[in-house]
Amino acid sequence: MKKQGVLLIISGPSGSGKGTVVEQLCKRDNFSLSISATTRTPRDYEIDGVHYFFHTREEFLRMQEHKELLEWAEFCGNYYGTPRKYVVEQLAQGKNVILEIEVQGALQIKKIYPDGVLVFLMPPNLEELGRRLTNRGTEDKDTINRRIHRALEEMELAQEYDYVVINDTVEEATEDLLVIVQAERMKCSRNPNIKKIFKGEM
Amino acid sequence: MKKQGVLLIISGPSGSGKGTVVEQLCKRDNFSLSISATTRTPRDYEIDGVHYFFHTREEFLRMQEHKELLEWAEFCGNYYGTPRKYVVEQLAQGKNVILEIEVQGALQIKKIYPDGVLVFLMPPNLEELGRRLTNRGTEDKDTINRRIHRALEEMELAQEYDYVVINDTVEEATEDLLVIVQAERMKCSRNPNIKKIFKGEM
Numbered sequence: 582m583k584k585q586g587v588l589l590i591i592s593g594p595s596g597s598g599k600g601t602v603v604e605q606l607c608k609r610d611n612f613s614l615s616i617s618a619t620t621r622t623p624r625d626y627e628i629d630g631v632h633y634f635f636h637t638r639e640e641f642l643r644m645q646e647h648k649e650l651l652e653w654a655e656f657c658g659n660y661y662g663t664p665r666k667y668v669v670e671q672l673a674q675g676k677n678v679i680l681e682i683e684v685q686g687a688l689q690i691k692k693i694y695p696d697g698v699l700v701f702l703m704p705p706n707l708e709e710l711g712r713r714l715t716n717r718g719t720e721d722k723d724t725i726n727r728r729i730h731r732a733l734e735e736m737e738l739a740q741e742y743d744y745v746v747i748n749d750t751v752e753e754a755t756e757d758l759l760v761i762v763q764a765e766r767m768k769c770s771r772n773p774n775i776k777k778i779f780k781g782e783m
Numbered sequence: 784m785k786k787q788g789v790l791l792i793i794s795g796p797s798g799s800g801k802g803t804v805v806e807q808l809c810k811r812d813n814f815s816l817s818i819s820a821t822t823r824t825p826r827d828y829e830i831d832g833v834h835y836f837f838h839t840r841e842e843f844l845r846m847q848e849h850k851e852l853l854e855w856a857e858f859c860g861n862y863y864g865t866p867r868k869y870v871v872e873q874l875a876q877g878k879n880v881i882l883e884i885e886v887q888g889a890l891q892i893k894k895i896y897p898d899g900v901l902v903f904l905m906p907p908n909l910e911e912l913g914r915r916l917t918n919r920g921t922e923d924k925d926t927i928n929r930r931i932h933r934a935l936e937e938m939e940l941a942q943e944y945d946y947v948v949i950n951d952t953v954e955e956a957t958e959d960l961l962v963i964v965q966a967e968r969m970k971c972s973r974n975p976n977i978k979k980i981f982k983g984e985m
Contacts, residue, residue: 701971703977703981704981705981706980706981706982706983707981707982707983708983733978733982736977736978736981737978739971739977739978740971740975741971742971743970743971744966744969744970744971745969745970745971745974745977746969757965757969760962760965760966760969761966761969763959763962763966764946764962764963764965764966764967765966767946767947767948767959767962767963768945768946768947769903769941769942769943769944769945769946769947772947773942775905775938775941775947776935776938776939776941778908779905779906779907779908779909779938780908780909780935781908781909781910
């Protein structure tokens with residue numbers, strides 16, 4: 582029997598560097614990224630089942646109705662969601678599944694899948710966050726200030742998360758996430774058959 | 784402000800190798816072993832406040848009455864217990880405190896100190912446990928069978944623990960315990976002031 586993987590749900594404000602950290606984790610053999618379902622039109626290079634699961638509005642609403650989505654949201658007139666089936670299959674194969682998602686969606690998932698592990702990724706401090714957002718050079722001062730304000734708001738909700746990781750460097754933050762998954766896999770709640778395994782009955 | 788350490792409560796059946804693992808952890812700078820209080824007579828080499836805190840029966844009962852013990856038990860006509868004060872002081876200094884204790888005492892502590900982390904150390908399987916107990920060469924077959932029976936009983940209660948660590952080798956088991964402590968320190972519940980720290984207010 583293969584040991585169930587861990588569903589790792591990562592959130593963090595713009596400038597926390599979650600994209601880069603998730604990329605590092607996905608390079609590992611035993612990690613796989615969750616694939617979202619969407620109703621938006623695929624771009625030229627996008628492959629169904631790789632970048633997204635593409636669906637019609639009708640299909641998406643049917644999935645939603647049949648509770649086949651772990652969470653969903655509407656954005657710019659399109660639906661986006663996390664199909665339960667893909668996640669559950671990967672976990673059953675022993676893969677740790679990563680879900681990069683904003684705070685509201687993350688808390689929504691935790692309610693219906695309490696075994697999911699919520700990690701909030703933080704930039705080390707206010708000055709560094711300002712520096713990271715400024716260095717991008719893509720946003721004006723007003724936008725940066727709005728993002729900082731938003732980050733502080735999200736941190737309030739982070740208290741409902743399981744873990745907080747401070748992203749000082751990508752290497753350390755990636756290592757911290759690996760440590761969290763390793764510890765989670767040793768939780769008694771995730772090892773209900775330990776006595777049977779010990780006795781050689783499983 | 785120094786970050787609070789983690790109280791690591793380790794149990795495991797005879798033959799799980801917890802003594803050796805605890806010894807390895809204690810070699811680390813940021814770990815310290817809890818010191819028990821007892822009413823038994825000190826042996827020649829034993830130093831008060833190092834090996835035990837030695838107390839009269841009256842003192843011990845007073846401590847118990849004033850809820851100054853995290854747990855206590857009577858054994859061969861003497862009282863043994865874990866003084867709360869020493870543990871709390873070490874944790875406040877940022878030290879992780881290790882408590883090696885049997886299952887009943889561990890569950891007793893978890894009730895009054897829910898931040899304590901309960902780890903159950905397991906021998907890898909039934910055959911290996913038998914081998915370890917036999918190799919000691921100190922116990923007869925009956926005693927060994929009783930110990931195995933007891934180990935299986937304790938494993939039932941282990942489901943109430945937080946983590947289970949399988950002691951295949953001392954090195955790996957020690958590493959697993961370090962991983963657990965590292966992950967625990969990232970728990971949001973242990974970092975209530977993260978937003979203030981981020982804003983430079985602490």
